[in-house]
Amino acid sequence: MDESLLLGLYTADAMRQIDLIAIEGIGIPGGHLMERAGLAVAGEILERYEPEEAVVFAGKGNNGGDGFVVARELFNAGVEVTVLTLAPAAEYSGDAKLNLDILGKLGVDVREVFDAEGVPAEHAIMLVEMADVVVDAIFGTGFTGAAKGAAAAAIELINEAPGAVVSVDIASGVGASSGSVHGPAVFADLTVALHAAKIGHFVTPGGTFSGEVVATAIGIPPLCDRDADVWLLTEEGLAPLLVPKGALDHKRSVGTVLVVGGSRGMTGAAHMTAMAALRAGAGLVHAALPQGAGGEKPFLEVITVEVPGAAGQFAAAARSALFEQAAGLKAVAVGPGYGRAEEAQLLVRELLGLGRPLLLDADGLYALGDRPELLADRKLPTVLTPHEGELGRLLGRPAEEVAAQRLECVRSAAQRSGATVLLKGEATIVADPSGRAYVVPTGNPGLATPGTGDVLSGVIVAQLAKGLGATEAACLGAYLHGLAADLAAENAVGTEGMIAGDVIQFLPAAVERLKAGPQEETHEHH
Numbered sequence: 001m002d003e004s005l006l007l008g009l010y011t012a013d014a015m016r017q018i019d020l021i022a023i024e025g026i027g028i029p030g031g032h033l034m035e036r037a038g039l040a041v042a043g044e045i046l047e048r049y050e051p052e053e054a055v056v057f058a059g060k061g062n063n064g065g066d067g068f069v070v071a072r073e074l075f076n077a078g079v080e081v082t083v084l085t086l087a088p089a090a091e092y093s094g095d096a097k098l099n100l101d102i103l104g105k106l107g108v109d110v111r112e113v114f115d116a117e118g119v120p121a122e123h124a125i126m127l128v129e130m131a132d133v134v135v136d137a138i139f140g141t142g143f144t145g146a147a148k149g150a151a152a153a154a155i156e157l158i159n160e161a162p163g164a165v166v167s168v169d170i171a172s173g174v175g176a177s178s179g180s181v182h183g184p185a186v187f188a189d190l191t192v193a194l195h196a197a198k199i200g201h202f203v204t205p206g207g208t209f210s211g212e213v214v215a216t217a218i219g220i221p222p223l224c225d226r227d228a229d230v231w232l233l234t235e236e237g238l239a240p241l242l243v244p245k246g247a248l249d250h251k252r253s254v255g256t257v258l259v260v261g262g263s264r265g266m267t268g269a270a271h272m273t274a275m276a277a278l279r280a281g282a283g284l285v286h287a288a289l290p291q292g293a294g295g296e297k298p299f300l301e302v303i304t305v306e307v308p309g310a311a312g313q314f315a316a317a318a319r320s321a322l323f324e325q326a327a328g329l330k331a332v333a334v335g336p337g338y339g340r341a342e343e344a345q346l347l348v349r350e351l352l353g354l355g356r357p358l359l360l361d362a363d364g365l366y367a368l369g370d371r372p373e374l375l376a377d378r379k380l381p382t383v384l385t386p387h388e389g390e391l392g393r394l395l396g397r398p399a400e401e402v403a404a405q406r407l408e409c410v411r412s413a414a415q416r417s418g419a420t421v422l423l424k425g426e427a428t429i430v431a432d433p434s435g436r437a438y439v440v441p442t443g444n445p446g447l448a449t450p451g452t453g454d455v456l457s458g459v460i461v462a463q464l465a466k467g468l469g470a471t472e473a474a475c476l477g478a479y480l481h482g483l484a485a486d487l488a489a490e491n492a493v494g495t496e497g498m499i500a501g502d503v504i505q506f507l508p509a510a511v512e513r514l515k516a517g518p519q520e521e522t523h524e525h526h
Contacts, residue, residue: 001237001238001241001471001472001475002237003228003231003237005234005236005237005240006231006232006233006234006438007197007215007234008196008197008225008227008228008230008231009196009197009198009199009201009228009231009439010196010197010199010226010228011176011177011199011230012141012142012175012176012177012198015141015176015195015196015198016141018220018225021224022219022224025224026221026224028219028220030062030094030095031095031098032219033218033219033220034062034065034066034069034095034099035069036218036219037066037069037168037194037216037218038065038066038067038068038069038070038072038073038099039069039073040192040194040216040217040218041066041069041070041135041166041168041192041216042069042073042074042077043073044166044190044192044214044216045070045074045133045135046073046074046077046079048164048190049132049133051079051131051132051133051163051164052079052132053079053081053130053132053133054071054079054080054082054131054132054133054134054135055083055084055127055128055131055134055135055161056070056071056074056081056082056083056084056134057084057086057134057135057136057137057154057157057158058071058083058084058085058086058100058137058138059086059087059137059138059139059140059172060087060091060092060096061096061139061142062094062095062096062140063137063138063139063140063169063172064085064092064096064137065095065097065098065099065100066137066140066168066169066194067083067135067137067168068083068096068099068100068102068103068137069099070135070137070168071083071103071108071135072099072102072103072106075103075106075108081108082109082127082131083103083108083109083110083111084111084112084113084124084127085100085110085111085113086112086138086150086154087150088112089110089112111124114149114153114154124157125157128157128160128161129160129161129162131163132163132164133163133164133165133166134158134163134164134165135166135168136155136158136166136167136171136186136188137168138151138154138155138172138186139170139173140169140176141169141170141176141198141200142176143170143172143173143174143175143176144175145182145183146182146184147172147173147183147184148183151172152183152184154172155172155173155184155185158186159184159186164190165186165187165188165189165211166188166189166190166191167186167188167190167192167210167211168192168194169191169192169198170191170193170198170200170201170210171185171186171187171188171191171206171209171210172185172186173185173186173209174186174200174206174210175200175206176198176200176201177198177199177200178199178200178203178206178405178407178408179199179200179201179202179203179204179205179206179207179406179407180200180205180206180404180405181205181206181209181404185206185209186209187209187211188209188210188211189211189212190211190214191210191212191213191214192216193215193216194215194216194218195215195216195217195218195220196215196225197213197215197232199230199407201213202232202427202439202441203230203406203407203427203429203439204403204406204425205403205404205406207427208426229435229436230407230436230438230439231436231437231438231439232438232439233438233439233440233441233442233478233479234441235514238475238476238479238514239514239515239517241468241472241475241476242511242514242515243255243281243463243466243467243468244281244515250283251283251284252284254282254283254466255281255282255283255284255330255331255463255465255466255467256282256283256284256285256286256328256329256330256331256465257274257277257282257284257286257329257330257331257332257333257458257461257465258286258287258288258322258325258326258329258331258332258333258356259273259285259286259287259288259302259332259333259336259458259461260288260314260322260332260333260334260335260338260351260364261273261287261288261289261333261334261335261336261337261364262289262290262296262297262337262338263289263290263293263313263337263338263341263344264290264292264293264296264311264312264313265296265312266336266337266338266339267293267294267296267297267337268296268297268337269336269337269451269454270287270289270336270337270454271287271297271298271299272336272451272454272455272458272500272501272504273333273336273454273455273457273458273461274287274302275301275458275504276454276455276456276457276458276459276462276503276504276507277333277458277459277461277462277465278301278302278458278462279459279505279507279508280458280459280462280463280477280480280507280511281462281466281511282461282462282465284303284329285302285303286302286303286304286305286325286329287299287302287304287305288306288307288318288322288325289304289305289306289307290307290308290310290312290314290315290318290339291307291308291309291310291312292306292309292310292311292312293309293312294306305321305325307321307322307325308321313339313341313343313344314338314339314341314343314344314347315341315343315344315347316343316347318347319347319350319351322347322351322354323354326354326356327355329356329465330356330357330464330465330466331356331357331358331359331461331462331464332351332354332356332357332359332461333358333359333361333457333458333460333461334348334351334358334359334360334364335348335359335361335362335363335364335366335457336361336362336363336453336454336457337362337363337454338362338363339363340363340366344363345363345366345367346367348367348368349367349368349374352374352375352378355380357380357381357382357383357464357465357470357473358378358381358382358383358464359383359384359385359457359460359461359464360382360383360385361384361385361386361453361454361456362454365384365385365390365393365394366390366393369393369394370393370396372384372394372395372413372416372417372419373416373417374417375417375418376416376418377418378418378419381420381464381468381469381470382417382418382419382420382470383419383420383421383460383464383470383473383474384413384417384419384420384421385421385422385424385453385456385457385460385474386413386421386422386423386424387423387424387425387453388402388403388406388423388424388425389402391409391410391413391421391423392409394413394417395409395413395416397409402423406423406425406427406429407429409423410422410423410429410431410437411435413431414431414432414433414435415433415435417433418433419470420432420433420470420471420473422456422460422474422478424453424456426443427439427440427441428440428443428478428482430471430474430475430478432470432471436471438471438475440475440478440479440482441479441482442478442479442481442483442485442486443481443485443486444485444486444489445495446485446488446489446493446494446496446498447482447485447498449498449499449500450500451499451500451501452481452503454500455481455500455504455507456477456478456481459477459478459480459481459507460474460477460478461473461477462477463476463477480507480510480511480514481503481510483510483513483514484503484506484507484510485498485503485506487506487509487510488502488503488505488506491506492505492506
């Protein structure tokens with residue numbers, strides 16, 4: 001995967017280094033960068049919202065200084081602007097103080113409106129209620145921890161604003177390096193990222209606060225940039241990974257898949273994985289079901305194979321049959337509707353020795369317990385696709401902790417297992433054992449329905465069967481899966497009534513969209 005075609009996401013520390021190189025290494029004045037930043041944000045506001053009244057909340061640091069420039073530019077454009085500072089004027093310094101003084105000379109209305117306990121004055125509430133646009137310039141990318149006092153009160157006030165909320169660089173209260181949120185945070189409609197996007201713009205929970213994210217140049221030369229190790233996936237970067245069917249291809253030459261799952265009462269899960277693999281381009285799919293479960297659901301385009309089992313559950317006796325099936329196919333998915341009987345779980349650990357690329361999901365992951373290291377000896381591509389609860393079990397950590405530290409947890413699982421790990425959810429993350437991570441921008445709330453994870457497994461295992469590496473298959477599969485959901489929402493069912501079958505139906509359209517080349521992309525969270 002050509003990472004130069006993806007959108008690199010920076011940590012706060014990387015952005016700090018970039019700033020230092022530009023200012024101290026190149027000699028670009030910090031005030032010049034502040035000026036360019038404020039001009040860019042003001043330009044976005046004027047173009048998008050054409051406001052008559054605006055309120056700018058300005059913190060004590062450089063982010064507040066950016067806000068002062070925004071206020072000046074809006075004022076010069078004829079907007080009625082009020083600036084609400086979070087500290088006395090004497091506590092501002094450097095370029096921020098310079099731009100605050102300029103506002104005073106221009107006659108811009110600047111007020112310090114929070115008392116020692118952080119309680120806003122009544123007229124501040126009224127100003128926010130009347131504003132067409134509220135600008136959040138409280139904290140920049142260096143923020144960590146939880147907002148308190150006047151900053152916390154300002155954030156709560158901003159979140160009650162009826163007008164559009166625009167954050168300068170990052171929504172205040174969000175950790176730029178991880179997307180963590182430990183206290184109140186601004187819900188922005190638009191975030192104008194300065195120079196480059198940050199991890200916290202897209203990784204949840206912080207990513208859900210960002211609204212639409214627009215990265216804007218502020219005069220930092222490209223030679224100042226650092227290498228990223230987290231990227232946002234793009235159509236331009238993923239399209240080259242597609243392996244389309246050619247005129248001379250046949251069903252065995254374009255990727256063959258074995259799905260191991262579908263215990264009694266759960267055959268629908270295996271069916272959806274198998275059908276998704278076909279819809280994502282696999283040529284031949286076998287579904288291995290335990291004896292007694294084969295007649296539950298129709299598998300019209302899928303070859304079903306009953307393997308030895310008891311009462312519709314997988315058993316140790318299925319081992320040789322499953323190894324024989326896998327030997328004739330290119331990639332294997334284990335887990336959808338598989339079952340959690342003790343003997344079935346022990347069989348999963350045997351299947352780790354299959355000499356084929358392997359995907360583990362659902363009950364296949366359950367069999368690992370809290371020992372992702374069981375996979376460490378596998379040499380072939382291996383993908384795990386947990387949700388937050390499943391990843392928590394793998395790592396021996398509460399699901400709530402995983403939800404709060406998604407990037408750190410998925411990287412830990414990838415490092416411990418030696419596999420590529422895909423953490424499902426809003427802004428799905430794919431991580432490889434080296435720590436490199438990729439954020440998936442496609443998908444919508446309609447995916448919150450049974451079976452969509454089984455569909456995802458099918459799309460990814462189809463890419464493994466086509467010969468892609470684990471990380472490439474997981475990234476392409478997740479992007480196509482989310483894109484199919486987006487197309488289903490736009491063209492058929494919306495998000496409220498979407499079901500997994502809708503996603504399967506739109507997978508071919510998603511593949512064709514990606515084949516057609518990059519579309520105009522906006523990065524928005526819902």
